[in-house]
Amino acid sequence: MTTRTATARYQGFGKDGKGQISSQSGVLEATPYSFNTRFGEEKGTNPEELIAAAHAGCFTMALSFALARAGFNEGSLETIAAVKLDSDGEGGFTITRSDLKLTATIPGIAEDQFEALAKGAEANCPVSKLLKAEISLDWTLA
Structure with missing residues (x-):
């Protein structure tokens, strides 16, 4: 098993908050993310982009x-993976799909x-499989 x-990390809340994402490998090291990197054009990343990168990479390697x-x-x-984020109509958002576009030789x-095979x-x-999987949450309020 591999984990x-x-x-x-996120400081502040809502549109005024700012965050950083780091990965175990160090490829992401305090990479900025915020409302403006998710919904605007500010430099940084966002959850949908990271899911798209993971899905494109995983599918391509599997193939x-x-x-x-x-x-x-x-x-x-x-x-190319295009992950779509839509309003859920209740003030929140839902990732509704991931479209994979493959070019192969x-x-x-x-x-x-x-x-x-594809x-x-x-x-x-x-x-x-993860995008269809059960998700668990373990939390602590400090």
């Missing part, structure tokens, strides 16, 4: 491994075989 972590198992050893894959593959990777990559 990876990330930490989010890469599926292609290798099927005997393909050259080519390229590029996936795989010499010698038949279209039906590629489609089956659909399998989409259904079975861990991030696709």
Whole structure:
């Protein structure tokens, strides 16, 4: 079993608050996030962008491994994930979908075989599964 972590800190509340996200690997190190990085054009990240990056990366890697198992050893894959955040009509928001757009170059593959492998990777990559998973919360009020 592998566990990876990330930490989010937020100072202040609502639109005036400012946060930072750091990841265990150090790729994200006190990366800013706030209302303006989420809904405006301020430099920084946001949860939807991070989910999109995770989904694109996970799906592409899953497909890469599926292609290798099927005997393909050259080519390229590029996936754009677009995560959509919509108003829930009650003053909040809901992530309603993640659209994956894949461009692939795989010499010698038949279209039906590629489609089956791509659909399998989409259904079975861990991030696709997470987006359908149960979530738990453990909290402490200090």
